[in-house]
Amino acid sequence: MTPPSNAGPSASDALIxxxxxxxxxxxxxxxxxxxxxxxxxxxxxETVGVVGESGCGKTVTGLSLLRLIEPxxxxxxxxxxxxxxxxxLRLSEREIRQVRxxxxxxxxxxxMTALNPVFTVGDQIAEVVRVHxxxxxxxxxxRAVEMLERVGLSSPAERARQYPHxxxxxxxxxxxxxxxxxxxxxxxxxxEPTTALDVTVQAQILELLRELQRDFGMAVLLITHxxxxxAETATRVLVMYGGEIVxxxxxxxLFANAHHPxxxxxxAAMPRVDDTRERLITIxxxxxxxxxxxxxxxxxxxxxxxxxxxxxxxxxxxxxxGSHLSRCFLVQEPExxxxxxxxxxE
Amino acid sequence: MHRSxxxxxxxxxxxxxxxxxxxxxxTPFRALWRDGAARAALCLLAALMLVAVFAPxxxxxxxxxxxxxxxxKNVAPSAAFPFGTDYASxxxxxxxxxxxxxSLSIAILAMLLSTxxxxxxxxxxALGGRFTDAVLMRGVDTFLAIPRILLLLGVVAMWGExxxxxxxxxxxxxxxxxxxxxxxxxxLALRDRDFVTAARGLGARPSFIAVRHxxxxxxxxxxxxxxxxxxAALVIEAGLSFLGFGIPEPQASWGSILRDxxxxxxxxxxxxxxPxAALVITVLAVNVIADRLRDIASGRHLPRS
Numbered sequence: 014m015t016p017p018s019n020a021g022p023s024a025s026d027a028l029i030x031x032x033x034x035x036x037x038x039x040x041x042x043x044x045x046x047x048x049x050x051x052x053x054x055x056x057x058x059e060t061v062g063v064v065g066e067s068g069c070g071k072t073v074t075g076l077s078l079l080r081l082i083e084p085x086x087x088x089x090x091x092x093x094x095x096x097x098x099x100x101x102l103r104l105s106e107r108e109i110r111q112v113r114x115x116x117x118x119x120x121x122x123x124x125m126t127a128l129n130p131v132f133t134v135g136d137q138i139a140e141v142v143r144v145h146x147x148x149x150x151x152x153x154x155x156r157a158v159e160m161l162e163r164v165g166l167s168s169p170a171e172r173a174r175q176y177p178h179x180x181x182x183x184x185x186x187x188x189x190x191x192x193x194x195x196x197x198x199x200x201x202x203x204x205e206p207t208t209a210l211d212v213t214v215q216a217q218i219l220e221l222l223r224e225l226q227r228d229f230g231m232a233v234l235l236i237t238h239x240x241x242x243x244a245e246t247a248t249r250v251l252v253m254y255g256g257e258i259v260x261x262x263x264x265x266x267l268f269a270n271a272h273h274p275x276x277x278x279x280x281a282a283m284p285r286v287d288d289t290r291e292r293l294i295t296i297x298x299x300x301x302x303x304x305x306x307x308x309x310x311x312x313x314x315x316x317x318x319x320x321x322x323x324x325x326x327x328x329x330x331x332x333x334x335g336s337h338l339s340r341c342f343l344v345q346e347p348e349x350x351x352x353x354x355x356x357x358x359e
Numbered sequence: 360m361h362r363s364x365x366x367x368x369x370x371x372x373x374x375x376x377x378x379x380x381x382x383x384x385x386t387p388f389r390a391l392w393r394d395g396a397a398r399a400a401l402c403l404l405a406a407l408m409l410v411a412v413f414a415p416x417x418x419x420x421x422x423x424x425x426x427x428x429x430x431x432k433n434v435a436p437s438a439a440f441p442f443g444t445d446y447a448s449x450x451x452x453x454x455x456x457x458x459x460x461x462s463l464s465i466a467i468l469a470m471l472l473s474t475x476x477x478x479x480x481x482x483x484x485a486l487g488g489r490f491t492d493a494v495l496m497r498g499v500d501t502f503l504a505i506p507r508i509l510l511l512l513g514v515v516a517m518w519g520e521x522x523x524x525x526x527x528x529x530x531x532x533x534x535x536x537x538x539x540x541x542x543x544x545x546x547l548a549l550r551d552r553d554f555v556t557a558a559r560g561l562g563a564r565p566s567f568i569a570v571r572h573x574x575x576x577x578x579x580x581x582x583x584x585x586x587x588x589x590x591a592a593l594v595i596e597a598g599l600s601f602l603g604f605g606i607p608e609p610q611a612s613w614g615s616i617l618r619d620x621x622x623x624x625x626x627x628x629x630x631x632x633x634p635x636a637a638l639v640i641t642v643l644a645v646n647v648i649a650d651r652l653r654d655i656a657s658g659r660h661l662p663r664s
Contacts, residue, residue: 079560084489114561121560131575140571141561192561270474 027054035089045303049256061231062247070256119192122205124185128177137174160191182216255311262337271340369402397651400644404528411460423609443629454611461612466592472531477538485546515604579656586649590642
């Protein structure tokens with residue numbers, strides 16, 4: 014059996030090294046293990062995409078990196094999140110506050126609700142500067158206006174004096190990106206940054222993120238359910254299912270040689286321009302509830318290849334090739350896939 | 360009545376020349392002024408405030424001046440004494456003017472005290488975690504289970520006669536329980552809003568988030584509750600003074616003048632009618648304003664789009 018290893022940069026030169034992250038929520042239905050043993054690293058300046066369905070644990074993973082999990086949620090004390098030489102999970106409240114917004118920042122999914130409606134957008138960006146730098150009101154405001162210009166708002170000085178409801182969704186998302194980046198963080202966590210936006214605006218926001226990442230040299234953890242967004246932006250992809258990483262590969266490798274049946278299902282479900290089929294392909298079934306993950310492989314109920322071993326044993330992340338990992342026994346028993354495929358094509 | 364230019368929400372964003380809404384001019388006071396009943400109530404209260412402030416200059420006599428203990432006892436209203444005189448030959452008009460000063464200041468200051476305590480308490484309960492919340496709110500439940508007048512009489516009985524300052528503290532300290540509960544409920548709903556999480560994610564301290572991001576959102580319900588609170592405090596003060604636990608003689612409050620009329624309701628009816636009417640009208644005015652403020656806070660005065 015191949016030991017699970019961490020693809021991507023080695024732990025020593027990684028910007029952030031997440032080791033065995035587990036997050037559980039106590040609910041009336043029992044303990045919900047939303048994130049169940051996730052490990053990954055991100056190198057400085059790198060863009061890593063996290064993809065998966067609703068409920069797979071990708072948002073909780075993002076929130077955990079900033080320790081924004083609140084009761085009844087709890088990050089397992091044995092988890093480790095090494096960032097710039099420190100374990101974020103061992104920092105005091107005061108220390109983690111100095112990391113938030115300054116070294117690691119987050120952009121949220123809903124630009125409509127992540128801005129406070131009672132303050133001008135300039136105030137909200139200036140507030141971040143004042144919280145972290147203790148800058149004067151005037152200096153902070155100046156930086157807010159500069160940031161609004163940087164994220165592509167025309168007439169930033171006038172826009173800064175406007176309230177969130179006076180801006181469109183795309184402009185609000187630009188403001189949120191400005192709030193996140195005003196302190197020039199080393200890592201940006203973007204949780205579904207384009208999901209709530211029109212398709213044309215989505216492309217603009219992704220372009221803006223790419224551009225700012227290049228200029229600021231920051232790393233990005235891009236959380237999305239949209240493989241198209243990942244393909245345009247990320248260099249490496251983590252596919253999550255059932256609170257675990259089920260496949261990890263470079264973007265080219267993933268699109269060319271997806272190994273895990275779940276990833277293959279996601280790729281098959283993506284509509285293509287040259288499509289001739291009449292109906293979109295879907296993966297049968299739904300994600301099981303996090304209070305009761307199935308034994309063995311968590312995807313087996315929905316997997317076309319499942320056999321008795323997948324019910325008995327829980328698969329590790331196996332090396333497919335180089336830095337390409339897959340949490341599937343088919344790595345060890347590839348002939349089973351050929352047999353099922355042959356059966357279907359006959 | 361209605362805003363003439365509704366805000367535009369076009370996809371490209373509002374035009375740059377759209378004026379930033381001036382919150383304090385747009386709402387709630389301008390909307391309040393446009394409402395006839397609320398305007399009348401505001402005028403009445405403004406007049407009472409003027410009387411309260413300028414009582415020493417407006418009143419023809421001092422509040423305790425006994426003009427002619429034999430000849431001017433319990434004189435019915437006349438041109439010289441529009442509200443008559445009381446058993447001690449004091450001018451009821453003058454006493455009402457000084458009484459306005461006492462009654463209004465007690466009511467308003469007590470309301471400020473209880474609003475401040477209730478807001479802080481509710482905020483701490485809602486943001487302080489489940490254990491703090493449970494302990495603090497069971498405390499409020501306990502106090503709310505005791506009738507307020509009983510609580511007040513208990514406190515007052517320990518001191519006998521109270522000064523104006525002591526009355527303010529006593530009424531303020533027994534009037535914040537409902538406000539605490541209101542603020543807690545509102546803050547619980549706000550606590551998990553995205554912009555609060557976003558502020559935490561950008562490194563803001565919990566106290567900063569509470570004051571800057573959460574408090575502004577509960578301001579209008581608190582304003583409404585506080586306005587109703589003024590009416591309640593007025594009645595409570597009058598009740599205490601009527602029962603003889605209020606401010607000491609010869610100082611006057613509306614409640615103590617009412618008390619002077621007790622037992623002579625028929626022969627010296629003006630001693631009951633004048634302060635009674637003042638109380639009813641004032642509390643009504645305060646409640647009309649509070650009621651309209653509530654409509655405004657819920658956006659009901661805005662045109663439907």
